Amino acid sequence: MTELLEIRNLHSCFSGIQGFYQHDSSVIGLPMRFSVYQPPQAQQHSVPVLFFLAGLTCTEETFMIKAGAQRYAADYGLMLVTMDTSPRETGIPGESDNWDFGSGAGFYLDATAPPWSNHYLMESYITQELYEIIVNQFPADKHRIGITGHSMGGHGALTLGLRHTEKFRSVSAFAPVSAPIQCPWGQKAFTHFLGKNQDYWRNHDATALIKDGHHISDMFIDQGLNDPFLSEQLRPDQLENACHNAGQKLTLRYHPGYDHSYYFISTFIDDHLKYHRDILNDSF
Amino acid sequence: MTELLEIRNLHSCFSGIQGFYQHDSSVIGLPMRFSVYQPPQAQQHSVPVLFFLAGLTCTEETFMIKAGAQRYAADYGLMLVTMDTSPRETGIPGESDNWDFGSGAGFYLDATAPPWSNHYLMESYITQELYEIIVNQFPADKHRIGITGHSMGGHGALTLGLRHTEKFRSVSAFAPVSAPIQCPWGQKAFTHFLGKNQDYWRNHDATALIKDGHHISDMFIDQGLNDPFLSEQLRPDQLENACHNAGQKLTLRYHPGYDHSYYFISTFIDDHLKYHRDILNDSF
Numbered sequence: 001m002t003e004l005l006e007i008r009n010l011h012s013c014f015s016g017i018q019g020f021y022q023h024d025s026s027v028i029g030l031p032m033r034f035s036v037y038q039p040p041q042a043q044q045h046s047v048p049v050l051f052f053l054a055g056l057t058c059t060e061e062t063f064m065i066k067a068g069a070q071r072y073a074a075d076y077g078l079m080l081v082t083m084d085t086s087p088r089e090t091g092i093p094g095e096s097d098n099w100d101f102g103s104g105a106g107f108y109l110d111a112t113a114p115p116w117s118n119h120y121l122m123e124s125y126i127t128q129e130l131y132e133i134i135v136n137q138f139p140a141d142k143h144r145i146g147i148t149g150h151s152m153g154g155h156g157a158l159t160l161g162l163r164h165t166e167k168f169r170s171v172s173a174f175a176p177v178s179a180p181i182q183c184p185w186g187q188k189a190f191t192h193f194l195g196k197n198q199d200y201w202r203n204h205d206a207t208a209l210i211k212d213g214h215h216i217s218d219m220f221i222d223q224g225l226n227d228p229f230l231s232e233q234l235r236p237d238q239l240e241n242a243c244h245n246a247g248q249k250l251t252l253r254y255h256p257g258y259d260h261s262y263y264f265i266s267t268f269i270d271d272h273l274k275y276h277r278d279i280l281n282d283s284f
Numbered sequence: 285m286t287e288l289l290e291i292r293n294l295h296s297c298f299s300g301i302q303g304f305y306q307h308d309s310s311v312i313g314l315p316m317r318f319s320v321y322q323p324p325q326a327q328q329h330s331v332p333v334l335f336f337l338a339g340l341t342c343t344e345e346t347f348m349i350k351a352g353a354q355r356y357a358a359d360y361g362l363m364l365v366t367m368d369t370s371p372r373e374t375g376i377p378g379e380s381d382n383w384d385f386g387s388g389a390g391f392y393l394d395a396t397a398p399p400w401s402n403h404y405l406m407e408s409y410i411t412q413e414l415y416e417i418i419v420n421q422f423p424a425d426k427h428r429i430g431i432t433g434h435s436m437g438g439h440g441a442l443t444l445g446l447r448h449t450e451k452f453r454s455v456s457a458f459a460p461v462s463a464p465i466q467c468p469w470g471q472k473a474f475t476h477f478l479g480k481n482q483d484y485w486r487n488h489d490a491t492a493l494i495k496d497g498h499h500i501s502d503m504f505i506d507q508g509l510n511d512p513f514l515s516e517q518l519r520p521d522q523l524e525n526a527c528h529n530a531g532q533k534l535t536l537r538y539h540p541g542y543d544h545s546y547y548f549i550s551t552f553i554d555d556h557l558k559y560h561r562d563i564l565n566d567s568f
Contacts, residue, residue, distance in 0.1 A: 011543055011548070012508070012541040012542045012543065012548065012551070013548075013550065014551050015551075018547050066350070068355060070547075071550070071551075224296070258295075259295055262349070263295035263296065264297075266297065266298075266354065267298050267299075
């Protein structure tokens, strides 16, 4: 099925095309925005794809503006896909009252608790609707798609990557919320989106997923040691322990001096794009 | 003289330091903000410097966030300096009423007409006060300093570069307002800042400066052909004609498909940093 896409902006960038789009999402039930960078190679043939899931308060624009990733994507022939971090203007009372929950903070899961379950269905939106748009309406190689993200979006990349292994062949993250069940951001969001029964939370927590037997071939995480959220919210050590106990391969790099900003991401984005390129090019 | 600098933020970035600063400017008479990227080489010795002057509505943050320049500056050992595009909150009535004049639109000149002449003194701010701060309080090589900019800031880079040849050894621009006397943005700003006597305007117009005998060893300009401001506001053809007639060396590249955005700047910023590096490294 072809979805009608409104083109909001197109920019030439490193001989490729930086596009911003909007469409009426059938999953979300409201307009949604996303962005695609098509490298120059996509003018000739289908190319591998990397989804990037952004963090709290971000939009589909943030990564494309701040990360400096297009330069590498053009070199490597990778398509980049980003999307807004939540539904917008749902009419749900209080949706914009908190910077770390609700609007701009959809946590990349399908809410099961009303009223959020009416619209906050980001997991299905990304893994089904947007995924199909990218595969069917862009020059994307559907067998070579990876996923990465930052902070809340790192949590999204890890959990969606662990649970949708048929869709994402490579998984990495920047400063991910690695054990949301155990941190204030995750506890707040999951209580509202999923209800108070914590048994349902484990499907949306990378550390719990590893403990519960999910497995992928590899994971790659970068983390700044000067990140103010490291010890309370991010907790990659919890994920590292779980991976160690489960025999899950993980490369976790700590970087002295680096913080939680896009200055951190821009410094290491090349390593992540290379990582995904190498795995995706080895897929056959 | 050492000026007291308030450090607003420091971020590790490509093994260097991305810093944001504020100080009480004696020239402007109000607080001013600027930003410096120190490449890793600056931890060992003084390094060459490139000033970047941003366009309408921008701040000292815009280039540092959007251009992806730090990656190259780190490779080449170049320090990057940006500053806000005008004084802020001067109390002058109507200063924020227009996006293309006043706040966020200081046009990199010293206003001579009241009330603007009380605070809008961006030329002296950059070429004297900020220049001295960079030279005296950062590991900058004062003999190797270049200048570039975008749009209104391209105008600033060309005019300050042409008139302060003892301070700036290399000059380039992205999509500069090349003949402001002849375009609506320039006419509006110059009328307010300089008064209606157009004889005074020529000192702040790159094309007129070339016609009037100013000369530098080289100029380098990139311009997108899909830039919506090209024919009415930017007019690099006017500057090219003046350079041709005056024997002024100029490399002007037109890029099909590229627009006025930072997606354009980010694509070609590497070429500009290399250009400045090569000239600044040849200075001795």
